[in-house]
Amino acid sequence: MLSPDQISELHRLHFVEKWSLRKIARHMRIGRRTIAKYLEAPAAKAAHRDRASKLDPFKEIIAELLQQDPDANAPVIAQRLKPHGYDGGFTIVKDYLRTLRKNTVARRAYVRVEPAPGDRFDVDWGHFGALVYNGATRKLYAFCLVESHSRKMYLEFTHSQTFETFARCHIHAFQFFSGTSREIWFDNLATAVAEHDGNLIRFNPRFLAFARECGFIPRACHVAAAWEKGKVERAIGYVRQNFWPLRSFTDLADVNAQARQWLHEVANQRRHRETGQTPNERFQPESLRQLPAMLPDCRDAAEALVHKDMRLSFDGNRYCVPARYVGHKLTVKGDASSVTIYDQHHEIVCYARCWQRGQTFGAERFEKELHAPEKAHLGAPPPA
Numbered sequence: 146m147l148s149p150d151q152i153s154e155l156h157r158l159h160f161v162e163k164w165s166l167r168k169i170a171r172h173m174r175i176g177r178r179t180i181a182k183y184l185e186a187p188a189a190k191a192a193h194r195d196r197a198s199k200l201d202p203f204k205e206i207i208a209e210l211l212q213q214d215p216d217a218n219a220p221v222i223a224q225r226l227k228p229h230g231y232d233g234g235f236t237i238v239k240d241y242l243r244t245l246r247k248n249t250v251a252r253r254a255y256v257r258v259e260p261a262p263g264d265r266f267d268v269d270w271g272h273f274g275a276l277v278y279n280g281a282t283r284k285l286y287a288f289c290l291v292e293s294h295s296r297k298m299y300l301e302f303t304h305s306q307t308f309e310t311f312a313r314c315h316i317h318a319f320q321f322f323s324g325t326s327r328e329i330w331f332d333n334l335a336t337a338v339a340e341h342d343g344n345l346i347r348f349n350p351r352f353l354a355f356a357r358e359c360g361f362i363p364r365a366c367h368v369a370a371a372w373e374k375g376k377v378e379r380a381i382g383y384v385r386q387n388f389w390p391l392r393s394f395t396d397l398a399d400v401n402a403q404a405r406q407w408l409h410e411v412a413n414q415r416r417h418r419e420t421g422q423t424p425n426e427r428f429q430p431e432s433l434r435q436l437p438a439m440l441p442d443c444r445d446a447a448e449a450l451v452h453k454d455m456r457l458s459f460d461g462n463r464y465c466v467p468a469r470y471v472g473h474k475l476t477v478k479g480d481a482s483s484v485t486i487y488d489q490h491h492e493i494v495c496y497a498r499c500w501q502r503g504q505t506f507g508a509e510r511f512e513k514e515l516h517a518p519e520k521a522h523l524g525a526p527p528p529a
Contacts, residue, residue, distance in 0.1 A: 147175070152183050159184055199233040200241055207241070218242075263432030265293040266326040266361075268315075270306060270334065271381040276394060281461070281502040285400070288314040291380050292322065294432075296417050297424035298380050300388075300408055302400045303481065304500060305445075311336040312355050312443035313480060319359065319440075324433025329356075330364045338365045358441050360434050387411065397481060397500060444478040444485075451475060455511050459484060465507035466493055468515045 147155075155173060158164040159180075166177045173180075200207070203226050210217060210225055219239035223231065226238075271287040283304040288311070290299045299318040303310050311334075319325045331337045340347040346365045348356075356363045388407045394400045413424045420427055449457035451470045456463040459477045466475065466486055476487040485495045496506050 147179070147183055151175075155180055155183060198237065198241075199231070200237055203229060203231050204241075207238075211242075211245070260293040261432075262294045262429040263292075263324075263434070264327050266318075266329045267291045267293055267380075268329055268331050268334075269381055271384065273302070273385075273389065276304075276396065276400070276500070278396065278501040281500065283397075283500050285397075287381070287384060288318075289380050289384065290315070290318040292326065292424075292428060295422075295424045295427035295429070296380075296420065297322070297428045298408060298412050300384060300404045300412070302397060302404060304397060306336065307445065308336045308349070308351055309443050309445045312352075312441070315355075315359070316440050316443060319436055322433060323430050324435055325359055325361045326433060328362045328364050330366060332366050337363060341365060341367075355441060355443075358437065360437065383412070401481075442478075444480045446476060446478045448474050449477050455515070456505065456508070457486070461502035462499055463505045464494075464496055465505070465511045467511055 151173070155169055155175070158169050158172070159166070164172075166180050169175070169180055170177045206226060206229055207222060210222055219235045219242055222242065223233075223235035223238045268288070268290050271289060273285045273287050275282050275284050277283075286303050286306055288301045288303060291297070299321045301314050301317055303314065315329075333341050335349075337349055337352045338346060339349045344367075348363055348365070352363065388404065388411075392403060394403070413428075416423055417427075445460075447459060449459055451457050451466055451473050453471055455465045455468055455471060457466065457475060457477065458464075460479065464477070464484060464486060470488065470493070473488070475493065476489070478485050478487065479498060482498050483495055484498055486493045494507065499506070
């Protein structure tokens, strides 16, 4: 067996000095076959001896158990082995199952699909923690829509995932792109997909009506098939990595203002590694379908009773209306920026949206109006 110095020397002579094997053999007094062996494999491979495992006598039983249930986990397998005399832990069972499954699971191959311009939008939600408004915590979600051909992105943050919020975000995205695509693809979002059984898909009836009004065809990805919506899935990850870190926010309006700036200056201006272009350069707005002249009203809506103190409740806050509506049920409609109160189709009053809870709005104004006739009566001159 040659020493490391001898191996280094014969490598130097052969590969650097360009000596022949015969010349090296004469110089170092080593056989040519030995030199050839060490030139091909400088370091001898360590001898590997298979160690016996406690599982060896039970591997046939494990194979039978996995035939009955391929997804059985290590603790369950270990429990089934004990009556057969197994006295080991479940860690080696777990390692053995991992090795078995790694060798038996076939990797799937996929054909890359590049949709034509205006052919497809991809939509998904992401959860981004919460914002706190004077002790009131509101969960924060990101609605993300990607035009699949150009990778141009629309991003909007919300405090809910209701159908109305979902539809509003779509409308805002359509206005951002100045149109809609032929198809929009969704993961199995409850707001869009009511039931998914294999290839059988039943969409939420309200969402189907919304799709008809806006002129797009909804499509749903298969269950556990994230690759079918890979572009928007990667977009959510991109938002987490590039937009979200090292930022602070005061409220929802501030989050969305920063998101709009980031879309304009960074996300849709970056050179995409797959297309070689920026999303704005690749985007073809003329390929999109035109929006209908009148878009649906998708604000959050509720009926609320006006109490004797002229207040009605909506989303954890109280809003005041004129005294003549006491005892009436009024319609309240809200979006991310405002809360508007209606008597049927007549608008009564509009307030800025507040994300705190337990607040009262408009009390001073309408209580002052209520007391105004009394003050006028007290200040009037006595009759002659």
